[in-house]
Amino acid sequence: MCQNQKFWGGRYNPIIPVNNGEIPDNYLEYIKYSDPDFVFYSEGTNLTKVESFLNPKKYYKIEKFGTPKFEGLDCTYLLEHSTDDALLCESGYLYKSNLKDNLQFYELNFLFQSYFFDKHELLHRYKKITINHDNLKDINKIIALESLIYKSILSKRDVYTNIFKTSELIDQNLELVIADENEQFNDLLYYWNRQMYLEKHNYCLNQIYITVQQLERLSNDRDFHLLLSSLSKSKDIKVHSETLNNSRLQEIININLLNDKKMVNFFIKEQGKFPFKIDDIQYYKHMDEKVYTKQVLIENQGLLNLPKPSFAASKNLSQEKWAVDIIIEDVNEQENRRNKIKLPFGTFIFD
Structure with a gap:
């Protein structure tokens, strides 16, 4: 998870559980609507189900004792x-x-x-x-x-991605996900993958993840409660756990959060089983965040100068990768125009 957060857009890279080599059926819809360009899979994973509806650029096998080599813009x-x-x-x-x-x-x-x-x-x-x-x-x-x-x-700033729309009422308050440090798998999956259902916000966190043991140590510090208050814009924080039942969760809240250092309100809210059913997707675009450059070619041999984003001014970008969307219009509406346009090998073309 930390590795994903090093890269632009990495916070929206889904992490899918695999049980005895099989991908759970309740995650197939999640994978389909994620529409990944690259798929990293662990050894022994049966990809038959996802190969029937996915068309990624490439599949990467993760070696048993290896670390996935993610690429992208730092x-x-x-x-x-x-x-x-x-x-x-x-x-x-x-x-x-x-x-x-x-x-x-x-x-x-x-x-x-x-x-x-x-x-x-x-x-x-x-x-x-x-x-x-x-x-x-x-x-x-x-x-x-x-x-x-x-x-x-x-890692989630200025990202143009699919946001899942669901009939499940998702609370937009800051969510505190709590797990026991000895049983974190399902809670970590929930914490990470729930981001795909949340509307994008460039400047704040939607969730905080903490173990019971960390909370017990940190809750004695009044400044920790100040930290939670500063992260919660509404002063209401939803508390959730995939593995701890509500009575245990309320006990943890009463002991560690509702003390004399408390600065915000905490509440538990029932919700459906995760991953939530996906009713639709919304391709998130913030038009005011995009920068457009327009070039006019007046000769058949004219060259297009590829626009560079602001971060490309750095001299240390030799190993970084990003994509540029180019829209080409033929004002004369000539026939066979695609045969007259020369593009670099490997360019993706959408007509």
Whole structure:
């Protein structure tokens, strides 16, 4: 999950469970409407069902002890220099500190990782707030009060993707997903894949994931409650778990969240079995976020200059990849116009 959040759009890459080599039937619809360009699958996975309706560019087999090699644009390049936001990062040695038992909470929710600014041109010029041994005890207050941006948000910024529409009433309040650290599989799947049902928002988190054990340790810090309050715009937080029943969940809320440090309201709401039934999809477009350039070719031998996004100004983009949509119009409506247009080998053409 952290690996996906490193890339532009990675927060919308579904993660599908496989049981004894078989993909559960209740996830087939989810996969179909996701319409992936690339499919990574583990050894022994039966792909027969999905191959009947998917047409990805390529399938990648994940070796038994290997790590999937994801490619894409590092979402760090989506940082906006025109804002006052600072990037949240860490010194690289916190796994040895008092934070080590809760480090995964910050890594998953905020992609809280170390950066080598001297080796990254863009980050070297960007404002940053680094958590180290000196300010470690104030980490929750820093996240709550400072104007920060996290890579977990950057990974879903300015993404044009399918959003699933469902008759299930999805609460738009911030959701706190709680799991026991010894039984997290289904809760992690829910936390990750529910994003496909949520309307895109560039600047805030929709969910926070935490284990019972992490919550017990963090809830004693008043600044942790300040952090939850700062993330919840409505001051109401929905609490959910796929594995803990409601009575156990309410007990956890009463002990750890409804104490004298409480700053927001917490509630439990019944909902249908996940993944939710998909009634329709909405292709998310924000026209005001797109940048258009128009070129007119007045000669048959004219050359089209490919437009570059703002992040392409960096000199360190040799290994990064992105796509550009090009619409070609023939004002003279000549016949066989496609035979007169020369495009690079491998170009996708939609007529």
